[in-house]
Amino acid sequence: MFKNYFKIAWRNIIKSRFYSLVNIIGLAAGIAFTLIIVSYVWSELQVNRNLKNADNQYIIQSRWKNPNQGIELTSLGPLAKQLKERYPDLVANYYRWDGVTSNVSKGEKSFREGIQICDSTMLNMYGFTLLYGNAAKAFDGPYSVVITEDRAIKYFGKKDVLGQTLTIENFSGSKHDFIVTGVMKMPEKNSATFLTDDNNNQFYIASQNINYFGRIMEAWQNQYIVSYIELQKGINPAALDKPMQYLINQNAPPQIAANMKPFLVPLKEYYLSANNNLVKKMLYALSGIAFFILLMAVINFINLSVSRSATRMKEIGIRKVLGGLKQQLIAQFLIESVLLVFFATLLAIVIAVLANPIFSNVLGKKIPAITDFPLYFMAFPVILIIVVGVMAGIYPAFVLSSLKSVDSLKGKLNTIGEKVLLRKSLVALQFGTATVVFIGAIIISQQVNLFFNSDLGYNKDYIVSAQLPRDWSLNGVAKMETIRKQFAALPQVSNATLSFEVPDGNSSGSIALYKAGSDSTAAIASQLITTDEYYASTFNIPMAAGIFYSLPGAFTDSSKIVINQTQATALGWKNPQDAIGKQVVFQASGGFTCTIAGVTKDFHFGSMQKTIQPVTFIHVGVNRVFRSMSFKLKPGNISASMEALQKQWSILLPGTPFEYSFMDDTLAKLYSTELQLKKAAYTATVLSLIIVLLGVLGLIALSIQKRTKEIGIRKVLGSTVAGIIALFMKEFLLVILIAGAIACPLAYFIMHNWLQAYAYRINITAMPFIISIVLLALLTGVLISLQTIKAANANPVNSLRAE
Template sequence: MLRNYFIIAWRNIIKNRFYSTINVLGLSAGIAFTLLVAAFVWSQLQVNAHLKNADRQYIIQSKWKNPGMGQELTTIEKLPEALKREYPHLVANYYHWDGVTTNVSKRGKVFREGLQVGDNSFLSTYGFKLLHGDATTALTDPFSAVITAEKAKKYFGRTDVVGETISIENFSGSKHDFMITAVMDDQPANSVITVNEDNANGIFLPFAAAGYLNRQVEGWDKFYLVGYWELQPGVQAAEVDRAMLQLVRAHAPAFAAENLQPYVVSLKEYYLSANDGLIRKMLYALSATAIFILLMAIINFINMAVSRSSSRIREIGIRKVMGGLKQQLIGQFLVESILLVFFAMLLAFFLYVISTPFFNAMLGTELPGLGSFPVYFIVYPLLLTLVIGIMAGIYPAFILSSLKSADAVKGRLASIKENILLRKSFLGFQFVTAAVVLIAAYIINQQMNLFFGRSLGFDKEFVIAAQVPRNWSAEGVERMENIRKRFESMPQVQNISLSYEVPDGKNSGTIDMYNAGADSTSFSTAQTLFTDERYAQTYNIPMAAGVFYTADGFATDPQKVVVNESQAKALGYAQAADAIGRQVRFSGWQSVFTIAGVTKDFHFGSMQQAIQPAAFLQVKLIRVYRYFSFKIKPGSMATSIEAVEKEWAALMPGSAFEYQFMDDRLKLLYKSELRLQKASMAATVLSVIIVLLGVTGLVSLSVQKRTREIGVRKVLGSPVSSIIRLFLKEFLGVMLVACMVACPLAFMMMQKWLNGYAYRIDITVLPFLICIGSLLVITALLIIAQTIRVALANPVKSLKTE
């Protein structure tokens, strides 16, 4: 019997190729998109899940009374070790590290690399798999190094490189060989080797190497290391938080003891909750979008099945007259429906495979292949196939199989009105979803344009940044300034600046600043930026008053400072000009500084936060620097960069010229938003396609059922335009109602999303008019294209149609 069901089902699918194809394509597209999003969500939830004892691994976070006092990500250097020593019943292991970048070379290959300088418990604590080497002894020597397989291939072309050496440059410009003692397998993303999106480490050094690198990292007064703990079984995070607070109050400097409250976050939770839960919010948004796209596809499938079912009434009657049982008819319709869904699921798997590279590029990640999922995951597509098949087949299976034989043979639906209201409700839901997705994508795109537009307060166009070799001494700064002058003389370079920061949201910390004649307790906290006098010119940061350190052609005085408008107001000056020439002090410093200039406020970090007060200090004063920022003259960018690279090699031989456009650095700030933007655009295209497929099928069915009616109307003198309006009226009315529902829904959703940003666009009527108008026009054109053929046909042929 089951074999017979499949044979008849296959014959019906072949007989109605057009409708079957539309149904399968629409459903498979929706399922494929859902699978892709589900794979991405699943991969994001796996971050840190593969660590050894993952449920007990925690990262230390810092909560300051004033967020500007310090970074949330880093902690006091002595805290992890002290807690392990004094509270061994709470902590099983600890790990903390300092991140640096420097030149790494081997056999003429020189690259700028991120190094992680940390405890030798790194490998054993987290259970990272080694391809070569011994985890217990890998980081015991001060000049040993553990590298990933990717770095081994990069420098040596193979992974079996234990015993080989790489040369690492310190911050004084000297180099030393480090022996490779272990090679790690390339790791999936996790918060130990990649603590944030743009900080991926592939070379790991022991903590003892900090001295060689000229990094002063040890002490209760060092707040810039990342710390982790593995808790003892059964220990609660709250117990550790209380113990940390006691240690901070007992050992840390007064500033930290009074203002810092450390706490721990599970590594399985940290990735999702960092940056105000940005990743989690993105996953919720993508998941909701995928679910609605899938619902659209399912509804489209069900709508077509219900619409087609009425054309098989005579078939049902004949089978009942011939002795067909109700349960047999039910089985037949359900098998047909499930078989169609099964074909759609197979096509969806194929679409998943071929579209994975596109989604990888779109989301900036590696989606898992179909073979990467646990075996039990096969249950979900099978269950989905069964549920959708039953949902789509339940109407013809149970309703039409219950018709009286006499009515069915005559093709009459005595008590059933073809469920027009149901079909229109389904179609309306599709239009609502498509309109909401389209409007949301439009508004997200507008907000992203704000992020990368000219409203940043500085000019990022034609600016590239490259890290320079470090020699943090008076001689090192002087050498860099001489090199800067050489670059300035190049015809391709408009401006160049030496600085510790570029405007990408990562400043060196904060400093307490107060007026020289005031009490030191009346300070304001400012972000510190260490730059030379060319910084404002290079980034075209406008001045509100004064000059950026000094006027052109004059020597720069290191005792001059520059502040932004927000900091000038924090110091008590209502007008920027009032701050010029005023003397200020910094907490902990004896020197008195003079404000030389006030810049206009500009966005140094993400627009999620308000612009913070900022103070610019001269690199000559602090003698720290990291970047050359080049403002390239308009023209052939590739030729100009090639010329700069040649000059770089001549002026700084042995140093890697690895540059980034400021646009690319800013993209790291908004990586989650960019993912959401690209995914929403893909969802928009897909939702419109699904709606149009549904309209195509329903209009075709409607035209088929009303062909004779069209012939009668033409014989009675109806013009073609009248017949077209007949079908437009049937569908556009549903669309208009759907759009009236979609607009307030989209407004509320996007208003809530935009409220997460201190700087945001205003929602106007324009996105709604453009999106709704476009959807209406496209649908109307599709309806016209399908109806015009039958409206122009010979009415004699139409009247002969059965």
């Protein structure tokens, strides 16, 4: 029996191949997009969840009274270790690391790499696998390093490199060979080995070598160490609140103890909740988009199935006259519908596999292949096939199979009114969904464009920055300033500056200042930026008052600092000019007194998600730390300018890789999540338009087929081609207007809430709503016109003969 059902179903699909193809393609596009997004979301949800004892793993973070006083991500250096040693009944293990970048070389190969100076507990605590080496002893020896298999291949061309050496440079310009004592299997994405895409550390050096890099991990005043703990089984993280605060109160400097409160974040949740739930919001947005696209595809499929079913009433009547039972008709229609969904799902899987690299590029991250999913995921396509197939086939299966044989043979359908209402409701829901997606894509695009096109308070054009070798000695800074002058003398370069930061939101820390003669409790925390005197002129940061430390090349007074307008206002000077020449005191550093030489106008140092914060500039000659050399290129042949820079770099800094990035690329990394969302929204918009238009194509074709005789009669009675087109047009355009009226308030509500995450945001105008509705109406109108023109121009004699 079932074999016959499938044979008849297949014949009906082949017989109506146009409608079957439209239905299959529309549904397949929606399912394929959903599969890809589900793959991406699933992979993001797995971050940190496959670590050893993941349920008991936590990262220690810091909550400051004033966010500018410290970083939330890091904690005090000795805290995690002290918790393990002092409270072993609560804490099972700990892990800390200090992230640095430095030049790593092997022979002629030299690259700047991310390095974790870390505790030897890493391998055991997280269960990372060593392909080569002894996990228990890999961190024991001095000047030893554990690397990933990826880095082993990068430097040696093979994985088994135990006993080989790599030369690593420190921050005083010295170089030392490190012996490879372990090659680690490339770990899955996790927050223990790297925290962001820019902080992908694949070199691990035991903390006993930390002095080589001039760093300190065991000092309570060091508030920039990434720290993790593993709790004993059954221990509630709240049990650590008092011990952590006690250790800080007993050991940390007063200004830290009074302003910082440590707290634990489950490592399984950290990746999703970091940066104000940035990843979680992204996943919600993508999941919502995928749901809307799948909903549209399913609606499209059901709508076409329902519309097509009315053309088969005579078939139903004949089957009943020949003895067909109601349950047999129900089974026939349901099997046909399920079979169509099955074919659509197979096509969707093929599309998803082929489109995986494309979408990986769109989202900026590798999307897992379908084969990477657990076996139980195979149940979801099966459920989808059954549910959608039954939903689409339920109308013809139960309603049409219930008609009397006589009514079926005559083509009478008493419930035609309900069918038309159902069809129009589904079309309206589909158009409404497309409108919401379209409006969302336009508003997201406008907001992202704001990041790149609005006045940032500085000029990012033609600025390129490159990482420098670290020699933070007095001679090292002097040498770099000499090299800076030689770069600035190039005819292709208009200016150059030495600094620790570029405007990407990553400062070298925070500092608190108060007016000389005032109470230190009135100190204002600000971001600390270390630069030379050429920074403002290179980035074209305008001055509100005074000068940037000194005249270019004339820096002699180490007590001079520069602040921004927000900092000046916070310190009590409403007029920037009033701050010039005034003295302020650093709350830390033994009460160091300095003089304000200049006040810059406010500029966006970080993301527009946050308001402009107070900023304090300290000269690199005083705070001897630097990371970058930034160059302002002259407009013209950028390729030739970069070649000149590369050549000069190889002369002035031999053996140092010239790894550079333009400021536009730096900002793109800052807003990578928003750019991913923008690309995904554009893709969803294109897909939604395709699905809607496929639905319109099928419905109009069916409507023309059913009304062929009516078209002939209208032609005989004098109707014009335009009149016949308008007859079909008004049916859909009215639905579009109704759908738009419902979709616009919903889209406004969704996008208004999304924009609230940004301190600087666009105003939602009527333009995205008008563009979306008008474009949908135009595309629908064009599609309807193209189909109806042929029917309207047909010979009415042939139309009148149509059955």
